[in-house]
Amino acid sequence: MTKLALAQRHGLSAREFQTICELLGREPNELELGLFSLNWSEHCSYKSSKRFLKLLPTTGKRVLQGPGENAGVLELENNWCVVFKVESHNHPSAVEPFNGAATGVGGIIRDILSMGARPIALLDSLRFGDLSPFPFPKGKGSSPPSLGEGLGERSQRLLEGVVAGIAHYGNCIGIPTVGGDICFEEAYTDNCLVNTMCVGLLKKSELKRAVAQGVGNRILLVGARTGRDGIHGATFASEDLLGETEEKRPNVQVGDPFTGKLLIEATLEACQLSELIGLQDLGAGGLSTAPPEMAARGEVGMAIDIEEIPLRAEKMTPYEILLSESQERMVLCVKDGSEQKFLKIYRKWGLEADVIGEVIRERVYRIRHEGRTIAEVPVRALVEGVPEPRAEAPGSEDLSPLKGAEGACLSTLLPAQPVTSVTGWREALKKLLHSPTIGSKRWVYEQYDHTVQTNTVIGPGAHDAALLRVKGERFALAVTMGGNGRYCFLDPYEGGIRAVCEAVHNLLSVGAEPIGITDCLNFANPTDPEVLWSLDQTVRGMAQAAQAFELPFVSGNVSLYNQSERRKIYPTPIVGMIGLLTDIVHRVPMGFQREGDLLYLIGKLSGKSGGSEYLKVFYNVIGGELEPTDLELERRLLRVMLLLGGANGRSPLLRSAHDISEGGLLVALAEKGFARGLGAKLELDDLSEEEGLFGEWPSRFIVTIPPENKSAFQEILNSLDVPYRFLGTVSGRQLELNGQEISVEELRNAYESALNL
């Protein structure tokens, strides 16, 4: 086989191979090809998405570390910092849901750990194909027609495996999984999405970087032994899943949360030593990518001795050792002479720990085997040398007809006969609440330990965002994660805006001020012009919204090639966001608190209602036009919610708050009733049932206030020119509307049984 053919088998293009030869001034040997193939894979190099990521704002007054390290860092108060990042494990989870998801959790945790922070929370955003419907409990109501059994079962199996995998890893290592979201859409049938986010906390002075520095300093490999796991995993992640999974199966990595937990404790102990220069986890690419990245950051070179690496399998070749993606490993750079101290800590915790190399002056990554150099590549060539693919995103003029259901508004899109009659809001609401995308996710989050570490003040299922206290401090952290791919499918620019806005709303609902973003861009094959266009549009929308709120993106991840021969996933940006609540006492609950409280809608009072779950459930239509978000209004809404909530250090005027998202107004109202079983008398006679009650347009909150706060409340809204309307009064145990009522209990039953596997 020629070198070029070999390069192509490594997933490198002819152009890339040529660039490698130029950078080296010679042809690479096979080991070097392996190094390049991983470093230059989409997963590690971001070659197709780099230019889009540049569009995102990354600076702000709290930013201590933006993109470029293992995780982003924001400064909080009293020298506390929050570290966070999101990571995808989509392809591995599609092949082996349990281990794929479990190792995804392990991976993102080590990114946080690499910054020197103790991980304090996990969140997960999951996307699967449609499930076969779950019948209403006790024969009440009718169940919708079957959605094609085989696929529904497959999606259910993936869901079960993924959730069990996340639980397996997260529970064992004692990090609470406090939030996330789950949607079910046909588009994710062949490519499920598993994005996990981890949040860590540390003092500013403890912050670490993934850097190697100081010629002669030692490189340590710690954690698990190296085996033949996932060889070529990162390049595997860069190819379409084209029915080749069978052959690729030996690549499955098995997570070991027990070792992961030991690695956390040992590493946090090691971070206390002043001789630690830098550390990094071994993720995708293993020893072929992490050490050169550390060297690149420190502007040094690195040499490692392959025979010093402890192995799990017999007769591993240098190629296999270097490309192995065995989990639960980290690389440390420590001062020469201090290595024994570090080895001792790791061995105390029962982990492997060995000196495998050193920092060198020449800026190359040198692999030695028994004293002989067997590969040597300039660090910069590996880390930054990849040429950007030439594909251009077509202008939106050329592609706008590709938008989901351009121009269609409800009246033209829908069959003449609505499924529900005018008197049918009760059945419609029940059915919507029973949709797996909207219904309770209790089945999922009860499998996750969400109370360990005893900081979870608001946990999963209780509010729009989770709230974590920091022991000994007044302030608290709010965290949220999610994103709606359907909106981006219909209108990627607007969808990108909404992904950011919705996260902002979630944080504002608990009373917290949003301070920073992490994101994962999940897309199909970027060599497809339509996909590239949607990626470009989505990122522009996200950037626009973030700028409006002055929010920085400090970390993120990109997952491309999420498509099969049959299906592409929707363009799916997942946004993770952190909010700061200055005084935890001032948190705002989601649900109705007291009878007699006044109920208001704040924000945009009417709009186009496309892309709604209502359209999907009742008309099997993914379509309609999206109402464009008014970012000026959003900015005022943010200020209003901060003034009404507890973020300003005073006690909130609000008794409860909830944003309106999937399902629209009535779904949000019903959800507000579940916490205490309280109902409301609603005055909504002027709203049309289908669009008004169930439409999904942006920029809306439902809040309740005690009657005595009415004038102060109105004053704030008027002064900032934010529209609002009275919706009714909290009362009784029923939702009452248009002279009809339904008990909150009955709604809750429909909601709770939506996902009962």
Added chain:
Amino acid sequence: MHAAVVVFPGSNCDLDAYYVLKDLLGIETTLLWYRERDLSEYDLILLPGGFAYGDYLRAGAIARFAPVVQALPEYIEKQRGLVLGICNGFQVLTEAGLLPGALAPNINRRFICKSVKLRVENAYTPFTQLCREGELLELPIAHGEGRYIASEETIERLKRNRQILFRYYEENPNGSLESIAGIMDETGTVFGMMPHPERNCERLLGLGEGLKIFQALAQALTPGPSPVITHGRGVAQAG
């Protein structure tokens, strides 16, 4: 009083328990490495929740051989102090044979994390003396292997000696026999429970009912006259 919270490889509620004892109750508390054998310093040995040794094989199966657990029989024999096992700690105590029975995988075969109601079945113990009999406590559970199983004779004996301190109330989340959530040994000094009292010790996290258990311990272990310390045969008597 001096408390020890044991740290096994894989413990993950050790710091939570430490926080309650040390920061909330101001008790002198040491994080005790699992290789330690000398327990003579400590009035309370707390085996925390988590996944000691990853819970591989069975929860607690490997941890029971840890030196610190091997030292427990003597500690108990000598009536040196109290032993509290929470969740994984309870599993370790049953595996070690220091409490009767076993904890099998939950009947629904899944991990369960939620808040449950417990009924106090015996309030005359150093662990429950600040509760009323029949009182309901709401505490979080978070476990995959919490289904309490024991032979009929064992269950009979537990009942007769009033060694069942907590039962799940209304809903039995994991399929435990007799809805058992926590049991004490015959000496009245060793107590294991699946729910996590340390996770509900402050109003911020619930009603704070879990604190009663730690306060009760502290009271029982603080020198001075205390009518309810029931070392030895006190248990049956108190019933």
Added chain:
Amino acid sequence: MKEFTVRVLIEPKPELLDPQGQAVERAIKDLGLAHISQTRVGKLVKFKLKAVSLPQARERVSEIAHKLLANPVIERYSVEVEEL
């Protein structure tokens, strides 16, 4: 119809990491119980089955093991069928 007792033994594929086996092996060594190696922890499934013949029973069991009991991505299995 005859009755058969069946055992299906399932274990992690040899090339994959077996964290459980690793932990068990380390424990046994630490306890000084024995010098053991290559420890793997898997599953055992036992049941009774009715079929007309041993070959038919074997075939059924293989199908069950393949489709349901073992996860072919990460596990391999062996089947033992005996007439009662």
Added chain:
Amino acid sequence: MKEFTVRVLIEPKPELLDPQGQAVERAIKDLGLAHISQTRVGKLVKFKLKAVSLPQARERVSEIAHKLLANPVIERYSVEVEEL
């Protein structure tokens, strides 16, 4: 010293409820794969062991199984030792 391959088969005691076995049995029936009964799901532990003789190896393994691998309150086990 000789080397032995060892299998320890662990299963829930017959008188105890086995939810996993029940679930497997239900799934097999639901799939219409076969008529099975008395399904029990347990564990398989395999390893290699060095010992001077078969009896010594057996004894070692029994000890390991008894002390560590099975919990006698809820499980029973059987041991298979073979010389390599």
